Amino acid sequence: MATIRLHDTRSAALRELMPGPGGRVGIYACGPTVYGRIHVGNARPFVVFSLLKRFLEHEGHDVTLVINITDVNDKIYDAARPLGVPSAQLAAEMATHYVADTEALGLGRPDAEPLASETIDGIVDLIAALIERDCAYAVDGDVYFRVRRDADYGSLSHRAVDEMNQGEGIEGAGRKQDPLDFALWKAQKQGEDTSWDAPWGRGRPGWHIECSAMAEQLLGVNFEIHGGGNDLAFPHHENEAAQTRMGRGAELAQIWMHNGMLQLKGMTMGKSLGNAIRLHEVVDEVGRDALIMLFANAHYRQPMLFDDERLAAAAAQVARIRDAARRLADGDSPADMRAHRDAFFAALAEDFNTAQALGVLFEWVREANRRDERVGRADLVEMLTVLGLENLLEAAGAAGPEDLELLRRRQDARACKDWAEADRLRAELAERGWTVRDGPDGAELVPRDA
Ligand SMILES: [Zn+2]
Secondary structure, eight states: OOOOEEEETTTTEEEEOOOBGGGEEEEEEOOOBOSSOOBGGGHHHHHHHHHHHHHHHHTTOEEEEEEOBBOSSHHHHHHHHHHTSOHHHHHHHHHHHHHHHHHTTTSOOOSBOOBGGGOHHHHHHHHHHHHHTTSEEEETTEEEEOGGGOTTTTTTTTOOGGGOOOSOTTTTTTTOSSTTOEEEEEEOOTTOOOOBOOTTOSEEEOHHHHHHHHHHHHHOSSEEEEEEEGGGIIIIIHHHHHHHHHHHSSOSEEEEEEEOOEEOTTOOTTSTTTTOOBHHHHHHHHHHHHHHHHHHTSOTTSOEEOOHHHHHHHHHHHHHHHHHHHTOBSSOOOGGGHHHHHHHHHHHHBTOOHHHHHHHHHHHHHHHHHSSSOOBOHHHHHHHHHTTOGGGGSSOSOOOHHHHHHHHHHHHHHHTTOHHHHHHHHHHHHHTTEEEEEETTEEEEEETTO
16 A cells, blocks of 8 residues: 655644554544635635545545534624524524535535534533543633643644634633633623533533534544644644643544645636635536636645636646547556556655646646547546546537537538548547537537437
8 A cells, every 4th residue: 555645734744644443544624614605715625635535545545534514603693693593594504505515516525524513412521521630610601721731732833832812802801711721612692592501501612622522523533634724723723632632631633734725816806707706606607627627736735826817727627638538448548658647646645746646647648649549548537536527538518629620621521522531520520529410500519428
C-alpha cells in the first residue's frame, strides 16, 4: 500500500497517515452552521474531503467521512428573529437546502451528517467529564472551559496563550474566571427558543463542544484526520482539541488538515456569473463539472481564486476531456502510458496535490490524442473517478468544433455527390462517438450510444 503523507497543522509538517486496524480511516470535517443558503466557499471543505475519501478508498482504506451540521448556534437565533420563525424551523429548512445544494455537486453524501441538536446527551457527558476533572466550572447556569489547565493549549494553532482572544466579546465576561476561558454551555437567555436540561441548568451548548462530542460519538477519539477551513484553526479547532484532551485524556485526532479560503477578488459582478456566489446559483450557472474542475485545479491548502476567467478555463478543461473521451476505446490503457497514471496517484499521495495530479491527467489526454489508434480509457476512468469527474466520459454532451467541421465537410461532399467521401466522413464521426442523423432540418450529430 502506498505511503500517504498529509500536512498536519499541529506539527506544521507532512505526516504519514497511519490507518487503524483493517485500513480504517476516520475523517471528521466541520460542516456549515445552517442559518442561510451556503456560499460557494462553504463547499470547498465538502469537496476537498469528499475527494480525499475517494482517493483513500482507491488506495484500499476503509474510510468513514463525517461532516456535521451545526443547527444550534447564535447565528441561527439572530437570523430567525427578524424572520419571525422559530430558530429550529429555520435551521431545519436550511439544513434541507444544504443537503440539496451539496447533493448537486454529484459527489455523494458523507457517511454521517450528525446534527448538534441530536447529540445533546454526548455533549452533556463530555462537559460533565470536564467539570469532574476540574477543567471546567459552572457559573449561573453557564459552563466555561478553564484554558490554563491545559498545558498544550495553543499547540494546534501555534499561538501563545496570552495572545488569544476567544471572540466571545463581553458575553459572559463577568462570569469567566479568566478572560481566556470559553463557553461550553450557555444558560438560556431571553429570545432564545431552543434549550435542553443539563445538571447545571437549562440552556444549550457552545459551538466548540458540539464538534468534540459529535466527532467522538461517530469516530471515537484519536481518529485519523480532522479537517476544516483554515479560518477554524483558532479558536474552534484549538478548543475542540483542548476539550477532548482534558475531558478524555486523549487527542481528538492525529492529523489536522486545513483547507485555504476561497477568494472572490477580481470577480466581475454582473457578467456571466452575475452576483451568484451562493452554491446553488453557481451550480445552476456553470454546472457542477466546471465547478469541481475548478476546485481540483487548486491545491487544497492554497487560497482558491474564484472568478469568471478561472471558471471559463475550468469549463474549457471539461470540454477537452469530453472531446478526448469520444475518441477513446473501452478497455485497458496502453502499458507505455502507465507512468502518467502512476504519477497522478503519487501526486495525491504527497499531501493530496490535486493540482499537480490534474496536470498529469492532461498529459495523459494529450498523449492519447496524439496517437493514431484509439486508446483504451481504463486509466482515465480511474483518475477521473478519484476527482469526482467520471461522468465526463459519458457519451452525452454537445459536439465539439472539430466534430461540427467534419459534419460540414460531409454535407459538402453529399452536395457534390461525392458519396465515397461522405461515407468516409460518416465513419470518422462514428469513430469519434457520433452518429449522423439526417432529418428535415438537415443533419445533426447524436451520441452513438443514444
Ligand atoms: Zn467543528
